[in-house]
Amino acid sequence: METTYLVVTTALFAAVVNCCPPADLSALLAFKSALTEPYLGIFNTWTGTDCCTNWYGVSCDPTDSHVIHVILRGESEDKLMIDKTSQISYMSGSLSPSVCSLDRLTTLIVSDWKGISGEIPACITSFSHLRILDLTGNQITGEIPADIGKLGKLAVLNIADNNITGNIPPSIVNLRNLMHLDLSNNRISGEIPADIGKLSMMSRVLLKQNQLTGKIPTSITKIYRLADLDLSMNQISGTIPAELGSMPVLSTLYLDNNQLYGEIPVSILRNAGLNIVNLSSNSLVGYLPDVFTPTTYFSMIDLSHNELKGSIPASLTSAKYIGHLDLSNNHFCGAIPAGSPFEQLEASSFSGNDCLCGTPLTRVC
Ligand SMILES: *[C@@H]1O[C@H](CO)[C@@H](O)[C@H](O)[C@H]1NC(C)=O
Numbered sequence: 001m002e003t004t005y006l007v008v009t010t011a012l013f014a015a016v017v018n019c020c021p022p023a024d025l026s027a028l029l030a031f032k033s034a035l036t037e038p039y040l041g042i043f044n045t046w047t048g049t050d051c052c053t054n055w056y057g058v059s060c061d062p063t064d065s066h067v068i069h070v071i072l073r074g075e076s077e078d079k080l081m082i083d084k085t086s087q088i089s090y091m092s093g094s095l096s097p098s099v100c101s102l103d104r105l106t107t108l109i110v111s112d113w114k115g116i117s118g119e120i121p122a123c124i125t126s127f128s129h130l131r132i133l134d135l136t137g138n139q140i141t142g143e144i145p146a147d148i149g150k151l152g153k154l155a156v157l158n159i160a161d162n163n164i165t166g167n168i169p170p171s172i173v174n175l176r177n178l179m180h181l182d183l184s185n186n187r188i189s190g191e192i193p194a195d196i197g198k199l200s201m202m203s204r205v206l207l208k209q210n211q212l213t214g215k216i217p218t219s220i221t222k223i224y225r226l227a228d229l230d231l232s233m234n235q236i237s238g239t240i241p242a243e244l245g246s247m248p249v250l251s252t253l254y255l256d257n258n259q260l261y262g263e264i265p266v267s268i269l270r271n272a273g274l275n276i277v278n279l280s281s282n283s284l285v286g287y288l289p290d291v292f293t294p295t296t297y298f299s300m301i302d303l304s305h306n307e308l309k310g311s312i313p314a315s316l317t318s319a320k321y322i323g324h325l326d327l328s329n330n331h332f333c334g335a336i337p338a339g340s341p342f343e344q345l346e347a348s349s350f351s352g353n354d355c356l357c358g359t360p361l362t363r364v365c
């Protein structure tokens with residue numbers, strides 16, 4: 001008798017706590033019906049009425065059972081052994097706007113399935129709790145919703161490796177909690193918003209391989225926490241703001257393959273925290289300043305394919321460490337200094353200059 005009572009109350013309790021709200025349930029079922037994932041069958045787990053238990057990738061708030069996370073990552077599926085270069089689409093279909101009914105969602109990750117197409121549902125900007133939006137590695141087209149700035153809690157916006165077009169919406173600067181912005185490898189055009197520096201929480205800004213034009217906004221140098229900046233493979237012009245070299249935690253700077261001109265700011269070569277710098281394939285001119293010191297530490301510095309001239313500064317030999325240095329395809333002239341790091345570098349680091357000589361080049365001085 002007592003046992004029966006216990007079993008019944010436990011079952012009731014479980015039903016009350018675990019059952020997902022009907023609105024969330026129908027939103028998830030509509031989301032599922034717009035997608036096809038034939039390899040793992042993960043949507044086979046999306047059956048029954050309790051979306052909070054054993055639904056692959058779905059988690060609910062433990063107190064009131066509202067759906068708070070939908071996390072479907074193709075890349076983390078070892079069983080698929082996803083090869084980044086393969087053309088196989090592991091999930092196809094599109095992102096149903098029904099997902100927007102999950103109004104308590106804090107995390108929406110549907111990444112690296114390669115085949116999801118269609119647009120980012122415009123209604124996603126109504127999520128008032130969303131902290132992570134990651135749709136990397138699909139074939140999403142269309143534009144970033146113009147009112148993306150309404151996502152006041154957003155910390156991570158990652159839509160890299162898709163086919164997104166249009167501009168970076170000006171409202172993006174209202175995402176005051178944004179820490180990671182990755183729009184790499186899309187077809188985004190127009191300029192980087194001049195007031196991007198308002199995003200003071202950002203630590204990574206990755207905009208590589210798009211069709212961005214205009215200048216590097218000076219305001220970006222006001223982002224105190226910025227550690228990684230990648231603007232490579234765009235059509236950005238103008239000069240490199242000298243203030244980039246005085247950013248306190250900047251450690252990687254990729255500006256390669258743009259249309260930057262003017263001289264390399266001395267501050268960039270002197271910044272002790274900056275240790276990966278690629279300025280290759282621009283139209284940078286002038287001399288390489290003789291400003292290196294025993295605190296200079298670069299894992300990689302690539303200045304190749306520019307219009308730099310003069311001699312290679314002797315102070316480079318005083319650097320604490322230079323892992324990779326590429327000065328090829330410029331107009332440098334004169335003797336390559338002897339000693340570290342030059343003794344470890346290959347001739348290809350110096351090829352294509354006007355009149356360099358000495359080891360590792362075969363041309364004797
Ligand atoms: C996305 O872009 C790639 C390469 O540019 C192209 O092969 C593919 O067809 C595009 N997909 C869509 C859905 O437009």
Ligand SMILES: *[C@@H]1O[C@H](CO)[C@@H](O)[C@H](O)[C@H]1NC(C)=O
Nearest residue numbers: 232256257278280281300302
């Ligand atoms: C620097 O950028 C150029 C141009 O985008 C690229 O070809 C090169 O591999 C990069 N250098 C390194 C060392 O990654």
